[in-house]
Amino acid sequence: MVATIAEREKELLDRVPTGLLIGGRWRDATGGATFDVEDPATGRTLLALADAGPEDGKAALDAAVAAQESWARTAPRERSDILRRAFDAVTARADEFALLMTLEMGKPLAESKGEVTYGAEFLRWFSEEAVRAFGRYSASPEGTLRVLTVKKPVGPCLLITPWNFPLAMATRKVAPAIAAGCTMVLKPANLTPLTSQLFAQVLLDAGLPAGVLNVIPTTRAGDVTGPLIKDSRLRKLSFTGSTPVGRRLLADAADNVLRTSMELGGNAPFLVFEDADVDAAVAGAMAAKMRNMGEACTAANRFLVHRDVAEAFSTALAGKMKALTLGRGTEESTTVGPLIDAKSRDKVDELVSAAVSSGAKPLVGGAPAEGDGYFYQPTVLTDVPADNRILQEEIFGPVAPITVFDDEDEAVRLANATEYGLAAYVFTRDLGRGLRIGERLEVGLLGLNAGVISNASAPFGGVKQSGMGREGGPEGLSEYLSTQYVGISDPWADRA
Known part of the structure; x- marks a missing residue:
């Protein structure tokens, strides 16, 4: 039996x-x-x-x-x-x-x-x-x-x-x-x-x-x-x-x-340049953001997207997030489980609410899920002010806040504007640009056109705090x- x-x-x-x-x-x-x-x-x-x-x-x-x-x-x-x-x-x-x-x-x-x-x-x-x-x-x-x-x-x-x-x-x-x-x-x-x-x-x-x-x-x-x-x-x-x-x-x-x-702690920036393969960047974003429901120190915490591709990237990412299924992890249909406890769920909700109050717009999600357990809806926020709290703190949840940049210097400045320096992700078709940006980013781990990079054979760790x-x-x-x-x-x- x-x-x-x-x-x-x-x-x-x-x-x-x-x-x-x-x-x-x-x-x-x-x-x-x-x-x-x-x-x-x-x-x-x-x-x-x-x-x-x-x-x-x-x-x-x-x-x-x-x-x-x-x-x-x-x-x-x-x-x-x-x-x-x-x-x-x-x-x-x-x-x-x-x-x-x-x-x-x-x-x-x-x-x-x-x-x-x-x-x-x-x-x-x-x-x-x-x-x-x-x-x-x-x-x-x-x-x-x-x-x-x-x-x-x-x-x-x-x-x-x-x-x-x-x-x-x-x-x-x-x-x-x-x-x-x-x-x-x-x-x-x-x-x-x-x-x-x-x-x-x-x-x-x-x-x-x-x-x-x-x-x-x-x-x-x-x-x-x-x-x-x-x-x-x-x-x-x-x-x-x-x-x-x-x-x-x-x-x-x-x-x-x-x-x-x-x-x-971490506050990983996810940089998408204007020449990036948007589909590949969205796939990488889902991997970097939603692994472990976003409860990872290497999780993409801030999405910095070039203005020219911001709308296409945001729309595609919101579609992918909306298609996810919340539920107990033992159920076959589940793609997103609960957060670890009520305190963690409430902190995520507090960050999202504060961002929305400051002008951010939820394309999908934006609230705790109803029912038992500590679930939070997969969320995509656009028009997030660059100085907003949600971009300064580690979210540790299924929330992707998006802000735009116009050139490499601005992208690097925004990416490095944090006390943390664990991981970063860069999506671009230009290998030279990827290596150039990588040398300027203050992080211990860099994913270049890759959303998951942890490996037992590679050194894992950060810089700064x-x-x-x-x-x-x-x-x-x-x-x-x-x-x-x-x-x-x-x-x-x-x-x-």
Whole structure:
């Protein structure tokens, strides 16, 4: 008999660990505290998870510290093989991970399956990079020394992940730490912790030793992570989230001069020049804007369109947005799921309302959707004033505000007029112009005639207040390695 969707959901949720993973064992939180994880499409509780407190955070760091020395000595090939087994397991269980992400985060199943593919690639990529943490050996310029550089694991790490990509954000941090020989304390977002729980169990099943990965879901993030950041035994902090929280964490990390990687907020401009293929630009805009319902730091946030093609682009984009179908992500017809919670939906509505009050015109959408769940209508706004709040803040929702420009200089000025510098998108048929504009844009990621560019083999990260450090690519492994220099006396010095 074929199981119904409801039966599949229950069977899957029954397999998700609900405790804290500390020292290789799933256990209750101190005092037995729990919190509920809900389905944002219905408001229904999915599971109750152990809610870590400060004592649990310390126990997790104790376990990571205890495991660090032996884990650092583990052969790179062994670390590589663990990651490869985890990749194979996540890939084999793609349907489970996709359904779990859809349940706790809301995205349509098709998008969740795409995230499984993307997230699993970090496991495969870093399984291959684990054996390539190369140092070097050379003679000093004056010949009196031999220069040996050695790559060593940084040490115990605190990894803090956001709610919007429950699998990929975990694999993007955990995989390079494993490859480098670092132990970890992972604190997943309390809105979407279930995927990290299941992923951690996959790593244990793949042979990851006890204490290398410890997982502490919590609703008291500051109380739990604050003492860890102040603990001199912690050697690295990797955080993905908002810029205001990132600033506070950087201030806390300063006391111990803690090594940090920060992937923070974004305000990505999407530039369409007069020579662009409008159909290709609209397709790219849909990919850059509507991936994850717009709840992505790389999401196109501001659409800057040349005056000559603004009407054609806006009309075509509005038509595509209008054709989308809102619904629970488990339904086959759904192309747009809910926002993560009521607060997020209300913020999007506030931004749209303020823009409309300032003269912006909604071509489609412009309001929350009726019914259960935290849904917002896909929205296109035109005639948005260049100084409007919706162009200054990260929308994190399915809203595309459009403003026009007249020449390259104005386009670049508008694109760079933000404290953020994560991603940008440029559509033009002129490759020279694309490269020229790219060199002028203050961003860490650029999509040239492409709306989705994230890839495990490429460095991901921003400039300005979008953060520091890189995840993915060879650069992603370097973030978890320190360099030691050994000066060796000239081996030829005693030769006659």
